[in-house]
Every structure is written in structure tokens, then in C-alpha cells.
Amino acid sequence: MHWVDAVARDLLEKSEKHRIATGISPSGPIHLGNLREMVTADVIRKALVDAGGEAEIFYIADDVDQLRKRYPFLPKEYENFVGKPLFRIPDPKGCHESYSEHFLEPFLNSLDDLGIDVQVYRASEMYEKGMYREAIKIALKRKDDIARIISEVTGRKIEKDWSPFMPICEGCGKIITTKVIDFDESKIYYICTCGNSGNVGYNGGGKLTWRVDWVARWTILKITCEPFGKDHAAAGGSYDTGVRISREIYNYEPPYPVPYEWVHIKGMGVAKKSRGIVVAVEDVVETFPPEIIRYLFMRVRPERHIEFEPTDILDLFDEFEEKLRKKDRGAELSLVSKISYSEVPFRHVVVLGQIANWDVEKVLNMLKRSGYSIERSDVERKLSYAKKWLERFAPENLKFKISEKIEVEFDNDERTFLCSFAEKLNELMSAEEIHALVYEVSREVKVDPSKAFKAIYKAILNRDHGPRIGYFIRSLGVDWFRERIAFLCQR
Ligand SMILES: [Zn+2]
Ligand SMILES: [Zn+2]
Structure with a gap:
């Protein structure tokens, strides 16, 4: 049984309807590795539906998280925004309403291309609409119990004046410099290291600390399953504290966990150097077919580390088509739409496209001459991906141009x-x-x-x-x- 179907079977034993959570902090370009979470959630959804269940995916953007530091891609003046919530920081490129939206929008578009349908929630909106109201009240009232659980699970000493809530200072706009000193039914009182003191309301005045926030959203959105990175799954990590906080404080059964390993992208070579940034999801999604990106994650179990090099696409394509012919479950779950594959290997299309200077008819003729039975739409599609891949990610030794005449000497x-x-x-x-x-x-x-x-x-x-x-x-x-x-x- 494929691991996805095993997860679906476990989930269906508990209930027929499922709500799967995903979430990423939009603090910079969202990486290929983060897609593993989204693809994992989507295949679980598919497997649940295939087995007769119902499921939907929620994507929660942690846009109230603070900017942790001035990242290398940010201008100097962004020093001033460190410690402020992402949704209150201006877009570094000036094209979106906020810093977080700038990184969120291309990522959400990529999810569309990958055929992953999600309900998007922004933490800022959830807080402002009061969705967290009750969860914050419970957390404040039972802060000592929460502190005790965190301390017992993590072995960390929690300071006496610790609070599960982080108010946003109305003076300096930061969220990490404030301290809760009191609360009543409608207000939370705080002091800030900037010298300001005041109060905020329960709706949008700040956020819960991560370990409590995560649990609160399980209870708010009634989450039953969640894939998450292995750091949260480590002993004493936020899933361990989450389980106890969820049961003991919120009386909620924690979601079924699907921890996954990191994806390491190596040898970005020329592409990385010339562009000076890590490869963002949108670059990969524009250059690789969606089913191949999904298959990259589906070919191994979630707990297996993935090393990915953009030249791997040559083998990955062949492997995928072969597995699909054999009706491999992982390959079938990777498909986004119906595609008629011909048996023309992608690596051949890469060569032929360059020989024919991307002329489709010429390529089709060459393929016929080689005896391939051709599916025109497949060849056209592969040609367009081959061209983009060569331009963006291919190593120099795979690129060539047939010169008009021979200009070298022979002995x-x-x-x-x-x-x-x-x-x-x-x-x-x-x-x-x-x-x-x-x-x-x-x-x-x-x-x-x-x-x-x-x-x-x-x-x-x-x-x-x-x-x-x-x-x-x-x-x-x-x-x-x-x-x-x-x-x-x-x-
Ligand atoms: Zn922008
Ligand atoms: Zn302040």
C-alpha cells in the first residue's frame, strides 16, 4: 500500500470528513522545499477522496510573524522593520499592499499551476476578525498551565512573567518587544521596551506565541491532519507541546501528523550565481511541468530527505513516464491533468529543440525519422519546458548551437x-x-x-x-x- 493511502486509511477510521492544514511564514521568497508540504497535503486529500472520504486543505499564511532580521535581499532601511509583523511592513519592491503579500501572491499562483486547491487564511485577518478571540482568552487565563506543559515537554525553564500573547506595540509597531502585564474581558495591557505602555483589544491587537497559536488554529479551523517540517516533529518540538496543550487546555484532539524531511537543492550553478537569489517556487513552477514537481516529492516517503539538482529533470521525466505506464500510485497521484504522453524522452527533446532551433515541425520530422510514434501535444509541451529549462537551469555543457561551418583544425x-x-x-x-x-x-x-x-x-x-x-x-x-x-x- 502506498504511504498516502495508508494515511488516508488511518484518517478514515476516525472520520469521513477531513480538514488538512498547511502554512508557511511569508518572510521571503518561498522555496521549493516548502512545496513538499503543499504536495503532501494535496495527495492526502486526493487519497481520501479516492477512498470515499471528503477533504479540504487550508493554507494559513503567518503574516503576523515578525521580520526576524534584515535578509540579504532587503535594502538597508529594512533594519527598522525588524521585529514588526510582516503584514505591517511595506513591500520591498513596492508592488503589493505589504511585505507578506509580495511573497504570498506568486506562491499562491504557483499552487494553482500545481493543481493544489486551498482555502487561504491570513493570520492577520483571522486575528482581526476575532476568530482567535476565545482561544486568546483561554490562553491568558491558563497561562501557568501552558507554561508548565511547555516546560515539562521541552525541559526549558519558562520565566514567571511569560505570556502566551504578544501585543503589537502602538508606539513602535513591534511585536517582540512587548510584555503583557494584565488583561480583562476586553483589553490586554502591556509595556514595551520602547518606553510605551498601553492596551490592545482581542481582535488584531497581537498574536499568540507560536506553540500556542498553532494549537489555537487547530481548534478554530477544526483541523484533523497536518503535514509539517521535521523541526516541529522533533522530541520536545512544537508538535509535542501542541498535543498536550490541545488536549489539556483546549480539549481538542490534535491533528494526525505527517512530518516531512527537508528538500536540499544543490548545484544551482550558473542560474544561482547570475541571479543572486535562491530559487523561488515560482521559478521552478514556470520551468518544470507540474506533474514532475509533484512526482519529485511523491517518489519517496515524506520522512526521506530529498537532494534535488535541476539536471535531475532529465531522469525524473523518464522515470515518471515509465512509472505512469506501470500505473504506479505515486505517479498517478502526481498527475494534475490528463496528458497523453508519447514515448519521446525529455532528454531527446532537449537535444532536438536545440538542433531545430525550436521549430516544432522540424523536431516532429526528426522524431518520425527515428521511428517514434508521436503525440504532437506532448512533444510541443516538452519542447516549451525544455527551452525554459535550458535558459534557466541547464548546465553549460548541455547547451549547444550547431555552427554554420566548421571552424576548427583537424590532425x-x-x-x-x-x-x-x-x-x-x-x-x-x-x-x-x-x-x-x-x-x-x-x-x-x-x-x-x-x-x-x-x-x-x-x-x-x-x-x-x-x-x-x-x-x-x-x-x-x-x-x-x-x-x-x-x-x-x-x-
Ligand atoms: Zn510586490
Ligand atoms: Zn514599543
């Missing part, structure tokens, strides 16, 4: 090899046969095979490396290759 060995090789090539050879022919001819003419391969690349690309030879020559056409080097062989 005698190279000439001898190329001319006998061309003579023995024929149109009926498969890519593998062409590849084998390189070895065969190089043996005959006593030229080192690596020198032979380099000679071919030089003749096509004016450089000594390129795509796999067999398929490359097959795609270019044997005749084309013969004509290309003909001038070397005239005596």
Missing part, C-alpha cells in the same frame, strides 16, 4: 577517423549502432576512442563535447553529417 588521425566513420554510417543504423561504430572504426584506424568522439563533436559543434553521439547523429541525419565533413575527405 591526420582525426581526418582518417572521421572519413572512414562517415563512409560506414548508414541511414538504417540505430543510435546504439552508431555509438558502437565509433569504437569499431577507431579500432580499425588505430585512433583512441576518446579522440574519435572529440573529433565528431568538433565537426558538429566546433568544440570537443556534446550530447550522446548515437542519438545526436541520428537526429541530425546521417546524410547531413556526411556532407558536413565531406570537405575533409577530398583528396
